[in-house]
Amino acid sequence: MNLRVLAPGLLTSVQDGGRRGHAAIGVGRAGAMDDVSLRLANMLVGNAQDVAALEITLRGPRLRFEADALIAIAGAEIDARCGDEIVPLWRPVLLRAGSELSLGGMRHGTRAYLAVAGGIALPAVLGSRSSDINAALGPLPRALAAGDELPCAAAPRVLCGDLREALGALPFEARTENRRVFAAKWSLDPSSWFDAGATRPIRAIAGTHFDRLDADSRRALFGAEFRIGVDSNRVGCRFERVPLKLAAPIEMVSAGTAPGTLQLPPGGVPIALTAEAPTTGGYPRIAQVIAIDLPHLAQRRPGDAVRFAPTDLAAAQMRYLERERALAKLASWIQARLHRPW
Amino acid sequence: MNDVHIEWLGDRALLLRLGAGIDATLNACVHALAHTLREAALPGVVDIVPAYASVAVHYDPRAWSEPAASTAPGERLAQRLLEIAAALPAPARTALSAEQGTVLEIPVCYGGEHGPDLADVAGLAGVGADEVIARHVAGDYRVAMLGFAPGFPYLLGLDPALHAPRRANPRTRVPAGSVAIGGAQTGIYPRELPGGWQILGRTPLTLFDAARDPPALLAPGQRVRFRAIDADKFAWLQKSAGARPSRASREGFSAIEPCFFAADESEAGRDKSRPYDAGQPR
Secondary structure, three states, X not given: OEEEEEEOOOEEEEEOOOOOOOHHHOOOOOOOOOHHHHHHHHHHOOOOOOOOEEEEEOEOXXXXXXXXXXXXXXXXXXXXXXXXXXXXXXXXXXXXOOOEEEEEEEEEEEEEEEEEOXXXXXXXXXXXXXXXXXXXXXXXXXXXXXXXXXXXXXXXHHHHHHHHHHHHOOOHHHHHOOOOEEEOOOOOOHHHOXXXXXXXXXXXXXXXXXXXXXXXXXXXXXXXXXXXXXXXXXXXXXXXXXXXXXXXXXXXXXXXXXXXXXXXXXXXXXXXXXXXXXXXXXXXXXXXXXXXXXXXXXXXXXXXXXXXXXXXXXXXXXXXXHHHHHHHHHHHHHHHHHOOOO | OOOOEEEEOOOOEEEEEOOOOOOHHXXXXXXXXXXXXHHHOOOOEEEEEEOOOEEEEEEOHHHHXXXXXXXXXXXXXXXXXXHHHHOOXXXXXXXXXXXXXXXXXXXXXXXXXXXXXXXXXXXHHOOOHXXXXXXXXXOOEEEEEEOOOOOOEEEEOOOHHHOEOOOOOOEEEEOOOEEEEEEXXXXXXXXXXXXXXXXXXXXXXXXXXXXXXXXXXXXXXXEEEXXXXXXXXXXXXXXXXXXXXXXXXXXXXXXXXXXXXXXXXXXXXXXXOOOOOOOOOO
Protein backbone atom coordinates (compact mmCIF):
# COMPACT_ATOMS: atom_id res chain seq x y z
CA MET A 1 0.00 0.00 0.00
CA ASN A 2 1.28 3.45 -0.83
CA LEU A 3 0.64 6.64 1.01
CA ARG A 4 0.60 9.57 -1.38
CA VAL A 5 1.60 13.05 -0.23
CA LEU A 6 -0.74 15.59 -1.85
CA ALA A 7 0.52 18.55 0.21
CA PRO A 8 3.41 18.26 2.68
CA GLY A 9 2.33 20.62 5.45
CA LEU A 10 4.80 22.92 7.21
CA LEU A 11 7.41 20.30 8.15
CA THR A 12 6.42 16.66 7.97
CA SER A 13 9.05 13.94 8.10
CA VAL A 14 9.42 10.19 8.50
CA GLN A 15 10.60 9.36 12.01
CA ASP A 16 11.05 6.21 14.05
CA GLY A 17 12.78 5.38 17.33
CA GLY A 18 16.03 6.85 15.98
CA ARG A 19 19.46 5.75 14.83
CA ARG A 20 21.69 4.04 17.42
CA GLY A 21 25.18 2.66 17.36
CA HIS A 22 26.80 5.06 14.90
CA ALA A 23 27.46 8.11 17.09
CA ALA A 24 31.22 7.38 17.09
CA ILE A 25 31.36 8.33 13.40
CA GLY A 26 29.27 11.44 13.93
CA VAL A 27 25.86 9.99 13.06
CA GLY A 28 23.24 11.40 15.39
CA ARG A 29 20.07 9.82 16.65
CA ALA A 30 17.35 11.79 14.82
CA GLY A 31 14.01 10.01 15.45
CA ALA A 32 10.81 11.41 16.89
CA MET A 33 11.08 14.60 18.97
CA ASP A 34 8.17 13.40 21.14
CA ASP A 35 9.04 9.72 21.26
CA VAL A 36 6.19 8.90 23.65
CA SER A 37 3.53 10.11 21.21
CA LEU A 38 5.23 8.15 18.41
CA ARG A 39 5.17 5.01 20.57
CA LEU A 40 1.53 5.47 21.54
CA ALA A 41 0.44 6.04 17.92
CA ASN A 42 2.25 2.84 16.92
CA MET A 43 0.71 0.87 19.78
CA LEU A 44 -2.75 1.98 18.67
CA VAL A 45 -2.34 0.36 15.25
CA GLY A 46 -0.67 -2.80 16.52
CA ASN A 47 2.88 -1.84 15.41
CA ALA A 48 6.09 -2.29 17.34
CA GLN A 49 6.59 0.95 19.28
CA ASP A 50 9.55 2.36 17.37
CA VAL A 51 8.26 1.76 13.83
CA ALA A 52 8.49 4.61 11.30
CA ALA A 53 5.56 7.05 11.25
CA LEU A 54 5.04 10.66 10.22
CA GLU A 55 6.08 13.52 12.49
CA ILE A 56 3.89 16.52 11.69
CA THR A 57 4.90 20.01 12.79
CA LEU A 58 2.39 22.82 13.48
CA ARG A 59 0.43 22.45 10.23
CA GLY A 60 -0.34 19.07 8.76
CA PRO A 61 -0.12 17.49 5.31
CA ARG A 62 -2.82 16.22 2.97
CA LEU A 63 -2.46 12.49 2.29
CA ARG A 64 -4.17 9.93 0.09
CA PHE A 65 -4.49 6.29 1.11
CA GLU A 66 -4.56 3.91 -1.85
CA ALA A 67 -5.93 1.00 0.17
CA ASP A 68 -7.84 0.46 3.41
CA ALA A 69 -5.56 1.54 6.22
CA LEU A 70 -5.60 1.42 9.97
CA ILE A 71 -4.13 4.65 11.35
CA ALA A 72 -3.77 6.47 14.66
CA ILE A 73 -2.84 10.05 15.44
CA ALA A 74 -1.27 11.00 18.77
CA GLY A 75 0.57 14.02 20.17
CA ALA A 76 -0.47 17.57 19.38
CA GLU A 77 -4.18 18.30 19.09
CA ILE A 78 -4.42 18.53 15.32
CA ASP A 79 -7.45 19.13 13.16
CA ALA A 80 -7.91 15.91 11.15
CA ARG A 81 -10.63 15.09 8.68
CA CYS A 82 -11.56 13.13 5.58
CA GLY A 83 -13.92 15.35 3.64
CA ASP A 84 -16.68 16.20 6.13
CA GLU A 85 -15.83 13.40 8.50
CA ILE A 86 -13.77 14.14 11.56
CA VAL A 87 -10.90 11.76 12.30
CA PRO A 88 -10.66 11.44 16.07
CA LEU A 89 -7.23 11.33 17.76
CA TRP A 90 -5.66 8.88 20.22
CA ARG A 91 -7.49 5.82 18.89
CA PRO A 92 -7.36 3.33 16.01
CA VAL A 93 -9.19 4.58 12.94
CA LEU A 94 -9.91 2.65 9.77
CA LEU A 95 -9.78 4.72 6.58
CA ARG A 96 -11.31 3.25 3.42
CA ALA A 97 -9.25 2.95 0.25
CA GLY A 98 -9.07 6.24 -1.63
CA SER A 99 -9.50 8.38 1.47
CA GLU A 100 -7.92 11.82 1.52
CA LEU A 101 -6.80 12.71 5.00
CA SER A 102 -6.47 16.46 5.60
CA LEU A 103 -4.43 17.44 8.63
CA GLY A 104 -4.72 21.10 9.50
CA GLY A 105 -3.62 23.35 12.32
CA MET A 106 -2.98 22.42 15.94
CA ARG A 107 -5.00 23.73 18.88
CA HIS A 108 -2.38 22.60 21.38
CA GLY A 109 1.15 21.41 20.93
CA THR A 110 3.67 21.41 18.12
CA ARG A 111 4.16 17.83 16.94
CA ALA A 112 1.61 15.17 16.05
CA TYR A 113 2.39 11.59 14.98
CA LEU A 114 0.50 9.64 12.36
CA ALA A 115 1.12 5.90 12.50
CA VAL A 116 -0.11 3.48 9.83
CA ALA A 117 -0.56 -0.21 10.65
CA GLY A 118 2.48 -2.01 9.25
CA GLY A 119 4.59 1.14 9.38
CA ILE A 120 6.26 3.22 6.69
CA ALA A 121 8.45 0.76 4.85
CA LEU A 122 11.23 2.87 3.35
CA PRO A 123 14.56 1.01 3.43
CA ALA A 124 16.40 1.59 6.70
CA VAL A 125 19.65 3.62 6.54
CA LEU A 126 22.15 2.75 9.27
CA GLY A 127 19.45 0.92 11.18
CA SER A 128 16.74 3.57 11.03
CA ARG A 129 14.13 5.00 8.68
CA SER A 130 14.28 8.42 10.32
CA SER A 131 14.98 11.51 8.25
CA ASP A 132 17.94 13.38 9.71
CA ILE A 133 17.28 16.60 7.85
CA ASN A 134 20.22 18.45 9.40
CA ALA A 135 22.69 15.71 8.44
CA ALA A 136 20.95 14.95 5.11
CA LEU A 137 20.75 11.30 6.12
CA GLY A 138 18.05 8.64 5.92
CA PRO A 139 16.01 6.92 3.19
CA LEU A 140 14.31 10.28 2.65
CA PRO A 141 16.92 12.80 3.84
CA ARG A 142 14.51 15.73 3.79
CA ALA A 143 11.02 16.79 4.80
CA LEU A 144 8.11 15.37 2.80
CA ALA A 145 7.23 17.06 -0.49
CA ALA A 146 4.10 16.96 -2.61
CA GLY A 147 4.13 13.92 -4.87
CA ASP A 148 6.11 11.68 -2.49
CA GLU A 149 4.86 8.09 -2.37
CA LEU A 150 5.55 6.36 0.92
CA PRO A 151 5.37 2.57 0.85
CA CYS A 152 3.61 1.05 3.85
CA ALA A 153 4.25 -2.49 4.99
CA ALA A 154 1.34 -4.89 5.25
CA ALA A 155 -0.46 -4.54 8.55
CA PRO A 156 -0.08 -7.44 10.98
CA ARG A 157 -2.33 -10.24 9.65
CA VAL A 158 -4.30 -10.90 12.80
CA LEU A 159 -5.22 -7.27 12.91
CA CYS A 160 -6.33 -7.25 9.26
CA GLY A 161 -8.64 -10.15 9.93
CA ASP A 162 -10.15 -8.32 12.87
CA LEU A 163 -10.56 -5.20 10.79
CA ARG A 164 -12.46 -7.05 8.14
CA GLU A 165 -14.61 -8.43 10.89
CA ALA A 166 -15.12 -4.98 12.29
CA LEU A 167 -16.14 -3.73 8.87
CA GLY A 168 -18.40 -6.70 8.34
CA ALA A 169 -20.07 -6.03 11.66
CA LEU A 170 -21.00 -2.49 10.68
CA PRO A 171 -24.65 -1.79 10.09
CA PHE A 172 -25.62 -2.05 6.45
CA GLU A 173 -26.34 1.70 6.08
CA ALA A 174 -22.84 2.51 7.22
CA ARG A 175 -21.37 0.54 4.36
CA THR A 176 -23.53 2.10 1.72
CA GLU A 177 -23.53 5.74 2.72
CA ASN A 178 -19.92 6.32 1.60
CA ARG A 179 -18.53 6.68 5.05
CA ARG A 180 -14.75 6.62 4.96
CA VAL A 181 -13.81 6.93 8.63
CA PHE A 182 -14.47 4.12 11.11
CA ALA A 183 -13.06 4.95 14.51
CA ALA A 184 -12.77 2.73 17.55
CA LYS A 185 -15.19 3.74 20.29
CA TRP A 186 -12.47 3.69 22.90
CA SER A 187 -9.46 6.00 23.03
CA LEU A 188 -6.49 6.80 25.22
CA ASP A 189 -6.67 9.58 27.77
CA PRO A 190 -3.95 11.93 26.48
CA SER A 191 -3.65 13.81 29.78
CA SER A 192 -1.18 11.27 31.20
CA TRP A 193 1.09 11.51 28.16
CA PHE A 194 0.66 14.81 26.48
CA ASP A 195 1.05 18.26 27.98
CA ALA A 196 1.71 21.26 25.80
CA GLY A 197 0.87 23.72 28.57
CA ALA A 198 3.63 26.14 29.50
CA THR A 199 3.01 25.78 33.23
CA ARG A 200 4.67 22.41 33.72
CA PRO A 201 8.31 23.05 34.61
CA ILE A 202 10.87 21.21 32.49
CA ARG A 203 13.02 19.17 34.85
CA ALA A 204 16.78 19.29 34.43
CA ILE A 205 19.87 17.99 36.19
CA ALA A 206 22.63 20.55 36.83
CA GLY A 207 25.37 19.99 34.25
CA THR A 208 29.14 19.66 34.58
CA HIS A 209 29.63 23.42 34.15
CA PHE A 210 26.63 24.66 36.14
CA ASP A 211 28.96 25.78 38.93
CA ARG A 212 30.94 27.86 36.43
CA LEU A 213 27.95 30.15 35.81
CA ASP A 214 28.02 33.43 37.69
CA ALA A 215 25.75 33.67 40.75
CA ASP A 216 22.95 35.52 38.94
CA SER A 217 22.94 33.03 36.12
CA ARG A 218 22.84 30.06 38.50
CA ARG A 219 19.76 31.57 40.15
CA ALA A 220 18.20 32.47 36.81
CA LEU A 221 18.58 29.01 35.27
CA PHE A 222 16.32 27.43 37.88
CA GLY A 223 14.23 30.50 38.64
CA ALA A 224 13.67 32.71 35.64
CA GLU A 225 11.13 32.29 32.89
CA PHE A 226 12.67 31.70 29.46
CA ARG A 227 11.00 31.93 26.07
CA ILE A 228 11.48 29.44 23.29
CA GLY A 229 13.27 31.13 20.39
CA VAL A 230 11.77 31.23 16.91
CA ASP A 231 14.79 29.54 15.37
CA SER A 232 14.34 26.42 17.50
CA ASN A 233 14.10 23.27 15.41
CA ARG A 234 14.87 19.54 15.43
CA VAL A 235 18.54 20.31 16.11
CA GLY A 236 18.13 22.48 19.18
CA CYS A 237 15.74 24.51 21.29
CA ARG A 238 16.86 28.05 22.23
CA PHE A 239 15.84 29.64 25.53
CA GLU A 240 15.72 33.39 25.20
CA ARG A 241 14.80 36.38 27.39
CA VAL A 242 17.28 35.78 30.22
CA PRO A 243 20.89 35.67 28.96
CA LEU A 244 23.23 33.59 31.12
CA LYS A 245 26.93 34.24 31.78
CA LEU A 246 29.90 32.21 32.94
CA ALA A 247 31.82 33.58 35.93
CA ALA A 248 35.00 33.14 33.86
CA PRO A 249 35.67 31.70 30.41
CA ILE A 250 36.30 27.95 30.25
CA GLU A 251 38.73 26.40 27.83
CA MET A 252 37.01 23.42 26.30
CA VAL A 253 37.54 20.87 23.59
CA SER A 254 34.73 18.96 21.91
CA ALA A 255 33.19 16.04 23.77
CA GLY A 256 30.13 13.85 23.40
CA THR A 257 26.70 15.35 23.98
CA ALA A 258 23.25 13.80 24.30
CA PRO A 259 19.69 14.83 23.50
CA GLY A 260 18.69 17.20 26.29
CA THR A 261 22.18 18.62 26.88
CA LEU A 262 21.76 22.33 27.68
CA GLN A 263 24.76 24.11 26.17
CA LEU A 264 25.75 27.72 26.72
CA PRO A 265 27.34 29.33 23.65
CA PRO A 266 29.15 32.68 24.09
CA GLY A 267 26.05 34.68 23.14
CA GLY A 268 24.48 33.68 26.47
CA VAL A 269 21.36 32.04 25.02
CA PRO A 270 21.24 28.43 26.27
CA ILE A 271 20.37 25.75 23.73
CA ALA A 272 18.94 22.31 24.54
CA LEU A 273 20.18 19.79 22.00
CA THR A 274 17.38 17.77 20.45
CA ALA A 275 16.90 14.91 17.99
CA GLU A 276 19.18 16.03 15.15
CA ALA A 277 21.95 17.64 17.20
CA PRO A 278 25.55 16.70 16.35
CA THR A 279 27.02 13.90 18.47
CA THR A 280 29.71 16.16 19.95
CA GLY A 281 29.91 19.76 21.07
CA GLY A 282 32.37 22.10 22.72
CA TYR A 283 30.22 24.57 24.66
CA PRO A 284 29.82 24.49 28.43
CA ARG A 285 27.13 22.03 29.52
CA ILE A 286 25.17 23.87 32.16
CA ALA A 287 22.30 21.39 32.58
CA GLN A 288 20.63 18.37 31.11
CA VAL A 289 16.89 18.15 30.45
CA ILE A 290 15.80 14.74 31.74
CA ALA A 291 14.73 12.12 29.24
CA ILE A 292 11.07 11.98 30.22
CA ASP A 293 10.63 15.75 29.87
CA LEU A 294 12.06 15.97 26.34
CA PRO A 295 8.66 15.00 24.82
CA HIS A 296 7.00 17.83 26.79
CA LEU A 297 9.64 20.29 25.58
CA ALA A 298 9.07 19.05 22.01
CA GLN A 299 5.42 20.13 22.29
CA ARG A 300 6.19 23.76 23.21
CA ARG A 301 6.09 26.42 20.52
CA PRO A 302 8.37 29.33 19.74
CA GLY A 303 7.33 32.13 22.10
CA ASP A 304 6.10 29.73 24.81
CA ALA A 305 7.37 30.19 28.34
CA VAL A 306 9.69 27.64 29.94
CA ARG A 307 10.82 27.28 33.52
CA PHE A 308 13.39 24.73 34.59
CA ALA A 309 13.05 22.76 37.82
CA PRO A 310 16.11 21.08 39.33
CA THR A 311 16.16 17.32 39.82
CA ASP A 312 18.86 14.72 40.25
CA LEU A 313 20.02 11.54 38.54
CA ALA A 314 18.36 9.11 40.96
CA ALA A 315 14.96 10.83 40.76
CA ALA A 316 15.15 11.22 36.99
CA GLN A 317 15.99 7.56 36.44
CA MET A 318 13.33 6.41 38.91
CA ARG A 319 10.70 8.40 36.99
CA TYR A 320 12.02 7.08 33.69
CA LEU A 321 11.64 3.49 34.92
CA GLU A 322 8.13 4.27 36.20
CA ARG A 323 7.15 5.74 32.85
CA GLU A 324 8.47 2.72 30.99
CA ARG A 325 6.49 0.40 33.28
CA ALA A 326 3.34 2.44 32.68
CA LEU A 327 3.89 2.37 28.91
CA ALA A 328 4.43 -1.40 28.95
CA LYS A 329 1.17 -1.85 30.85
CA LEU A 330 -0.66 0.40 28.44
CA ALA A 331 0.83 -1.48 25.48
CA SER A 332 -0.58 -4.79 26.67
CA TRP A 333 -3.95 -3.19 27.42
CA ILE A 334 -4.11 -1.76 23.88
CA GLN A 335 -2.94 -5.07 22.41
CA ALA A 336 -5.83 -6.86 24.10
CA ARG A 337 -8.28 -4.18 22.96
CA LEU A 338 -7.15 -4.30 19.32
CA HIS A 339 -8.10 -7.91 18.89
CA ARG A 340 -11.61 -7.51 20.23
CA PRO A 341 -14.52 -6.27 18.14
CA TRP A 342 -14.65 -2.50 18.14
CA MET B 1 43.91 4.12 33.82
CA ASN B 2 42.97 5.38 37.22
CA ASP B 3 42.61 9.06 36.54
CA VAL B 4 39.16 8.75 34.99
CA HIS B 5 36.21 10.82 36.19
CA ILE B 6 32.50 10.66 35.55
CA GLU B 7 30.66 13.67 34.15
CA TRP B 8 26.91 13.09 33.92
CA LEU B 9 25.23 13.79 30.60
CA GLY B 10 21.77 13.53 32.06
CA ASP B 11 19.94 10.31 32.80
CA ARG B 12 20.70 8.31 29.66
CA ALA B 13 24.36 9.12 28.96
CA LEU B 14 27.58 9.88 30.81
CA LEU B 15 31.10 11.02 29.98
CA LEU B 16 34.26 9.30 31.12
CA ARG B 17 36.76 12.15 31.34
CA LEU B 18 40.42 11.23 30.99
CA GLY B 19 41.87 14.72 30.95
CA ALA B 20 41.58 18.12 29.31
CA GLY B 21 42.83 19.73 26.14
CA ILE B 22 44.20 18.44 22.86
CA ASP B 23 47.03 16.01 23.41
CA ALA B 24 48.10 12.99 21.37
CA THR B 25 48.97 10.72 24.31
CA LEU B 26 45.72 11.53 26.07
CA ASN B 27 43.75 10.88 22.89
CA ALA B 28 45.51 7.49 22.49
CA CYS B 29 44.22 6.58 25.96
CA VAL B 30 40.72 7.65 24.90
CA HIS B 31 40.76 5.28 21.93
CA ALA B 32 42.20 2.43 23.99
CA LEU B 33 39.41 2.87 26.54
CA ALA B 34 36.68 3.23 23.91
CA HIS B 35 37.92 0.03 22.25
CA THR B 36 37.91 -1.88 25.54
CA LEU B 37 34.39 -0.67 26.34
CA ARG B 38 33.13 -1.78 22.93
CA GLU B 39 34.66 -5.20 23.50
CA ALA B 40 33.02 -5.39 26.92
CA ALA B 41 29.58 -5.14 25.24
CA LEU B 42 27.90 -3.98 28.45
CA PRO B 43 24.13 -4.43 28.61
CA GLY B 44 22.04 -1.43 27.61
CA VAL B 45 24.99 0.51 26.16
CA VAL B 46 23.88 1.83 22.76
CA ASP B 47 26.67 4.22 21.76
CA ILE B 48 30.30 4.81 22.73
CA VAL B 49 31.70 8.11 21.47
CA PRO B 50 35.42 8.85 21.81
CA ALA B 51 36.43 12.53 21.65
CA TYR B 52 39.70 14.41 22.35
CA ALA B 53 39.83 13.71 26.06
CA SER B 54 36.66 11.82 26.94
CA VAL B 55 34.44 8.89 26.04
CA ALA B 56 30.66 9.35 26.01
CA VAL B 57 28.58 6.29 26.90
CA HIS B 58 24.87 6.32 25.95
CA TYR B 59 22.77 3.72 27.75
CA ASP B 60 19.28 2.60 28.69
CA PRO B 61 18.83 2.80 32.48
CA ARG B 62 16.48 -0.20 32.35
CA ALA B 63 19.47 -2.48 31.77
CA TRP B 64 21.07 -1.31 35.04
CA SER B 65 18.05 -1.15 37.33
CA GLU B 66 17.59 -3.60 40.14
CA PRO B 67 14.50 -3.80 42.27
CA ALA B 68 15.06 -2.46 45.78
CA ALA B 69 18.56 -1.23 44.94
CA SER B 70 19.70 1.85 46.82
CA THR B 71 21.73 3.36 43.98
CA ALA B 72 20.56 4.75 40.65
CA PRO B 73 21.07 2.62 37.52
CA GLY B 74 23.51 5.22 36.19
CA GLU B 75 25.63 4.96 39.34
CA ARG B 76 25.88 1.22 38.89
CA LEU B 77 26.92 1.52 35.26
CA ALA B 78 29.44 4.24 36.17
CA GLN B 79 30.94 1.97 38.82
CA ARG B 80 31.37 -0.81 36.26
CA LEU B 81 32.91 1.56 33.70
CA LEU B 82 35.41 2.87 36.23
CA GLU B 83 36.39 -0.71 37.14
CA ILE B 84 37.02 -1.48 33.48
CA ALA B 85 39.06 1.70 33.08
CA ALA B 86 41.10 0.97 36.22
CA ALA B 87 41.96 -2.53 34.93
CA LEU B 88 43.21 -1.10 31.65
CA PRO B 89 46.91 -0.20 31.52
CA ALA B 90 47.56 3.26 30.12
CA PRO B 91 49.32 3.01 26.76
CA ALA B 92 52.96 3.14 27.85
CA ARG B 93 54.95 5.99 26.35
CA THR B 94 57.69 3.56 25.38
CA ALA B 95 55.18 1.57 23.37
CA LEU B 96 54.00 4.60 21.48
CA SER B 97 55.22 4.44 17.95
CA ALA B 98 54.36 6.43 14.91
CA GLU B 99 54.94 3.26 12.90
CA GLN B 100 51.91 1.47 14.28
CA GLY B 101 48.58 1.44 12.53
CA THR B 102 47.71 1.51 8.83
CA VAL B 103 48.19 4.90 7.23
CA LEU B 104 45.42 6.16 5.01
CA GLU B 105 46.72 8.50 2.33
CA ILE B 106 44.38 11.27 1.27
CA PRO B 107 45.02 13.03 -2.05
CA VAL B 108 44.46 16.78 -1.85
CA CYS B 109 44.44 19.42 -4.54
CA TYR B 110 45.86 22.44 -2.68
CA GLY B 111 45.14 26.07 -3.53
CA GLY B 112 43.34 27.49 -6.53
CA GLU B 113 39.56 27.12 -6.63
CA HIS B 114 39.79 24.11 -4.31
CA GLY B 115 41.82 25.89 -1.63
CA PRO B 116 40.73 29.53 -1.51
CA ASP B 117 42.40 30.24 1.84
CA LEU B 118 45.85 28.82 1.07
CA ALA B 119 47.31 32.30 0.52
CA ASP B 120 45.77 33.64 3.74
CA VAL B 121 47.16 30.75 5.77
CA ALA B 122 50.57 31.30 4.15
CA GLY B 123 50.35 34.98 5.06
CA LEU B 124 49.46 34.18 8.68
CA ALA B 125 52.32 31.68 8.89
CA GLY B 126 54.71 34.11 7.22
CA VAL B 127 55.78 31.57 4.61
CA GLY B 128 55.01 30.87 0.96
CA ALA B 129 52.08 28.79 -0.24
CA ASP B 130 54.44 25.97 -1.30
CA GLU B 131 55.84 25.85 2.21
CA VAL B 132 52.32 25.54 3.68
CA ILE B 133 51.61 22.60 1.35
CA ALA B 134 54.98 21.01 2.17
CA ARG B 135 54.32 21.28 5.89
CA HIS B 136 50.72 20.05 5.58
CA VAL B 137 51.73 16.93 3.60
CA ALA B 138 54.68 16.29 5.93
CA GLY B 139 52.37 15.83 8.91
CA ASP B 140 51.61 12.46 10.47
CA TYR B 141 47.98 12.80 11.54
CA ARG B 142 45.59 10.86 13.74
CA VAL B 143 41.81 11.00 13.75
CA ALA B 144 41.22 12.32 17.27
CA MET B 145 37.46 12.02 16.92
CA LEU B 146 34.54 12.30 14.51
CA GLY B 147 31.72 14.73 15.11
CA PHE B 148 30.03 17.93 13.91
CA ALA B 149 28.59 16.01 10.92
CA PRO B 150 28.57 12.34 9.91
CA GLY B 151 32.13 11.38 8.98
CA PHE B 152 33.80 14.71 9.88
CA PRO B 153 37.29 13.89 11.24
CA TYR B 154 39.10 16.14 13.69
CA LEU B 155 42.80 15.43 13.02
CA LEU B 156 45.68 15.71 15.48
CA GLY B 157 49.21 16.44 14.34
CA LEU B 158 48.95 19.76 12.51
CA ASP B 159 52.31 21.58 12.26
CA PRO B 160 52.08 24.39 14.86
CA ALA B 161 53.34 26.85 12.23
CA LEU B 162 50.08 26.27 10.36
CA HIS B 163 47.71 26.99 13.25
CA ALA B 164 45.31 29.60 11.92
CA PRO B 165 42.24 31.25 13.41
CA ARG B 166 38.86 30.72 11.84
CA ARG B 167 37.69 33.12 9.19
CA ALA B 168 35.99 36.22 10.51
CA ASN B 169 33.10 35.57 8.13
CA PRO B 170 32.23 31.88 7.91
CA ARG B 171 31.18 30.61 4.49
CA THR B 172 27.61 29.47 4.04
CA ARG B 173 28.80 26.67 1.76
CA VAL B 174 32.04 24.75 2.04
CA PRO B 175 32.28 22.07 -0.68
CA ALA B 176 32.43 18.38 0.22
CA GLY B 177 36.01 17.17 0.61
CA SER B 178 37.42 20.54 1.63
CA VAL B 179 40.53 20.16 3.79
CA ALA B 180 40.63 22.98 6.30
CA ILE B 181 42.34 24.39 9.36
CA GLY B 182 40.59 25.78 12.44
CA GLY B 183 43.01 26.81 15.20
CA ALA B 184 45.25 23.84 15.99
CA GLN B 185 42.90 21.43 14.28
CA THR B 186 42.65 20.23 10.74
CA GLY B 187 39.69 18.41 9.29
CA ILE B 188 37.82 17.46 6.14
CA TYR B 189 34.24 18.48 5.35
CA PRO B 190 32.37 15.28 4.42
CA ARG B 191 29.67 17.12 2.50
CA GLU B 192 28.72 20.65 1.59
CA LEU B 193 28.21 22.47 4.87
CA PRO B 194 28.46 25.96 6.28
CA GLY B 195 31.94 26.45 7.72
CA GLY B 196 34.39 28.93 9.20
CA TRP B 197 37.66 27.03 8.88
CA GLN B 198 40.43 28.09 6.47
CA ILE B 199 40.26 25.94 3.35
CA LEU B 200 43.66 24.75 2.07
CA GLY B 201 42.48 22.32 -0.58
CA ARG B 202 40.08 19.58 -1.46
CA THR B 203 40.12 15.79 -1.70
CA PRO B 204 38.09 13.86 -4.27
CA LEU B 205 37.58 11.02 -1.77
CA THR B 206 34.11 10.44 -0.35
CA LEU B 207 34.42 10.89 3.41
CA PHE B 208 30.97 9.55 4.25
CA ASP B 209 28.53 7.35 2.41
CA ALA B 210 25.74 5.72 4.39
CA ALA B 211 25.46 2.95 1.77
CA ARG B 212 29.12 1.97 2.23
CA ASP B 213 30.44 -0.37 4.93
CA PRO B 214 31.92 1.24 6.92
CA PRO B 215 30.11 4.48 6.05
CA ALA B 216 32.89 6.77 7.30
CA LEU B 217 36.20 6.74 5.42
CA LEU B 218 38.07 7.46 8.64
CA ALA B 219 37.69 5.68 11.97
CA PRO B 220 38.53 7.23 15.35
CA GLY B 221 42.26 6.69 15.97
CA GLN B 222 43.05 6.13 12.27
CA ARG B 223 46.47 7.36 10.99
CA VAL B 224 46.26 9.76 8.08
CA ARG B 225 48.68 11.45 5.64
CA PHE B 226 47.97 13.94 2.90
CA ARG B 227 49.43 13.84 -0.63
CA ALA B 228 49.37 16.80 -3.00
CA ILE B 229 47.74 16.26 -6.38
CA ASP B 230 47.11 18.72 -9.21
CA ALA B 231 43.73 19.89 -10.48
CA ASP B 232 43.74 17.44 -13.42
CA LYS B 233 44.36 14.49 -11.14
CA PHE B 234 41.64 15.80 -8.82
CA ALA B 235 39.15 15.96 -11.70
CA TRP B 236 40.16 12.50 -12.89
CA LEU B 237 39.85 10.96 -9.44
CA GLN B 238 36.56 12.68 -8.84
CA LYS B 239 35.19 11.30 -12.11
CA SER B 240 36.37 7.73 -11.58
CA ALA B 241 33.52 6.18 -9.70
CA GLY B 242 34.08 5.49 -6.04
CA ALA B 243 37.42 7.24 -5.59
CA ARG B 244 39.35 5.02 -3.19
CA PRO B 245 42.19 5.93 -0.89
CA SER B 246 45.54 4.59 -2.04
CA ARG B 247 47.80 2.35 0.02
CA ALA B 248 45.23 1.25 2.54
CA SER B 249 43.17 -1.87 2.76
CA ARG B 250 39.53 -1.55 3.71
CA GLU B 251 40.30 -3.62 6.77
CA GLY B 252 42.86 -0.99 7.64
CA PHE B 253 40.31 1.67 8.28
CA SER B 254 37.38 -0.38 9.41
CA ALA B 255 39.10 -1.55 12.56
CA ILE B 256 38.64 0.66 15.57
CA GLU B 257 41.85 -0.41 17.22
CA PRO B 258 43.50 1.24 20.16
CA CYS B 259 46.12 3.44 18.60
CA PHE B 260 49.45 4.06 20.23
CA PHE B 261 51.53 6.80 18.77
CA ALA B 262 54.27 9.23 19.51
CA ALA B 263 53.48 11.69 22.22
CA ASP B 264 53.22 15.09 20.67
CA GLU B 265 55.49 17.16 22.83
CA SER B 266 54.91 20.28 20.81
CA GLU B 267 52.59 22.96 22.12
CA ALA B 268 49.33 21.04 21.83
CA GLY B 269 47.99 24.38 20.79
CA ARG B 270 44.49 25.42 21.60
CA ASP B 271 42.90 28.33 19.99
CA LYS B 272 43.36 30.77 22.84
CA SER B 273 41.67 33.61 21.08
CA ARG B 274 38.33 31.84 21.37
CA PRO B 275 38.26 30.45 24.88
CA TYR B 276 34.80 29.08 24.80
CA ASP B 277 34.52 28.09 21.31
CA ALA B 278 32.72 24.91 20.41
CA GLY B 279 35.75 23.85 18.44
CA GLN B 280 33.38 23.15 15.62
CA PRO B 281 34.29 23.90 12.05
CA ARG B 282 31.17 25.97 11.57
